[in-house]
Amino acid sequence: MGAQIRVYRNKISSTQSMKKIFKAMEMIATSRINKARQRISSASPYANALTRLLSQVVTQTSGDHPFLRGTDDVRRSAVVVFSSDRGLAGSYSANVLKQAEGLLEMLHNDGREVKIYLVGRKAKQYFDFRGRDYEKFWEGETDNASTERAHEVADVLLDAFTADYEAGGIDEIHLVYTRFHSMVTQEPKVLRLLPLEVVDANALNDDITKSLPELESNSQEFEFEPNAEEFLDKALPRYFRARIYSCLCQAAASELASRQRAMKSAGDNADELIRKYTRLMNNARQAEVTTELTEIVSASEAL
Numbered sequence: 297m298g299a300q301i302r303v304y305r306n307k308i309s310s311t312q313s314m315k316k317i318f319k320a321m322e323m324i325a326t327s328r329i330n331k332a333r334q335r336i337s338s339a340s341p342y343a344n345a346l347t348r349l350l351s352q353v354v355t356q357t358s359g360d361h362p363f364l365r366g367t368d369d370v371r372r373s374a375v376v377v378f379s380s381d382r383g384l385a386g387s388y389s390a391n392v393l394k395q396a397e398g399l400l401e402m403l404h405n406d407g408r409e410v411k412i413y414l415v416g417r418k419a420k421q422y423f424d425f426r427g428r429d430y431e432k433f434w435e436g437e438t439d440n441a442s443t444e445r446a447h448e449v450a451d452v453l454l455d456a457f458t459a460d461y462e463a464g465g466i467d468e469i470h471l472v473y474t475r476f477h478s479m480v481t482q483e484p485k486v487l488r489l490l491p492l493e494v495v496d497a498n499a500l501n502d503d504i505t506k507s508l509p510e511l512e513s514n515s516q517e518f519e520f521e522p523n524a525e526e527f528l529d530k531a532l533p534r535y536f537r538a539r540i541y542s543c544l545c546q547a548a549a550s551e552l553a554s555r556q557r558a559m560k561s562a563g564d565n566a567d568e569l570i571r572k573y574t575r576l577m578n579n580a581r582q583a584e585v586t587t588e589l590t591e592i593v594s595a596s597e598a599l
Contacts, residue, residue: 315563329553332545372409372411373470374469375400377419378543379417381417388554399472416434419433441544446540449540471543482550
C-alpha cells in the first residue's frame with residue numbers, strides 16, 4: 297500500500313512540474329500576442345495602399361509585364377507553406393499542412409509541376425519524414441515576424457519567378473498561411489500572389505482589401521515618368537515583399553494565439569490530474585490506515 301502512495305505522490309510531483317512549464321509558456325505567448333497584433337495593424341496600411349494603387353495602375357497598362365502574365369500557360373507553380381518552429385501550439389501546424397496538401401493535390405491534378413518552399417521546422421519535419429522534396433526552407437522566429445525574413449523569402453521567390461522555365465523558373469506563386477481573426481479564431485488560407493490579376497480595385501476579393509471602402513471612379517488616367525513598365529519594375533517587388541511580410545505577421549499572431557490557448561487547456565488538464573491523483577492518494581492512505589487499525593484491533597482481541 298505504501299508503494300502505491302509513493303506512485304501517486306510521484307505522479308502529482310511530475311504533473312505539477314509540467315503545469316509550471318505550461319503556465320510559463322502560456323504567459324510568454326500572452327505577453328507576445330499583443331506585439332504580434334500590433335505588427336499586423338502596422339503592416340496592413342502599407343499593404344492596403346500598395347494593393348489599391350497597383351490594382352488601379354495595372355488597368356491602365358498594356359498587361360504584358362512579367363508579373364501580370366496570364367494563367368492559361370502555367371506549367372510550374374510554387375507553394376510556400378508557413379508553419380511553426382516549435383510544437384505545443386495545438387493544431388496550428390497540422391491545419392496549415394492539411395490546407396497545403398489540398399492545394400498540392402489540386403495543382404498535381406491540373407498537370408502542373410510544383411516547387412515547395414517551407415517556413416518553419418514543423419513543415420520541414422513533415423516533408424522530411426515522408427521523403428518528399430522541397431526547394432528551400434527557413435527556420436527561426438516563426439512567432440516573431442521580421443522584415444528581414446520577409447525580404448529573404450520574397451527575393452528567393454522573385455528570382456525563381458523571373459527566371460526562364462528551362463532554368464527552373466516558376467509561373468505562379470501560392471502562399472499557404474494562417475490568417476488571424478481573433479484570439480479564438482485562426483483560419484488556414486491559400487493566397488495566389490503572383491501573377492497579379494488585372495481587375496478593377498473595387499472588384500478585388502482579397503483578405504487585405506475587402507474591408508476597405510469602395511473607391512470612387514476616376515476618369516483621369518495616370519501619367520508615368522519615365523514609363524509604366526519602369527514604375528511597375530519598382531512597385532511590384534515592393535508590393536510582393538509587403539504581402540509576404542503581412543502573411544508572416546498573420547502566421548506569427550496565429551501561432552501565438554494557438555499556443556496560448558493550447559497551454560491554458562494543458563494547464564487546466566494538469567489541475568484536473570493533480571486533483572484526481574490527490575484523491576486516489578488520499579483513498580490509498582485511508583485504506584492503509586484502516587488496514588493497520590484492523591490489524592491492531594484483531595491482535596488485541598487475540599490477546
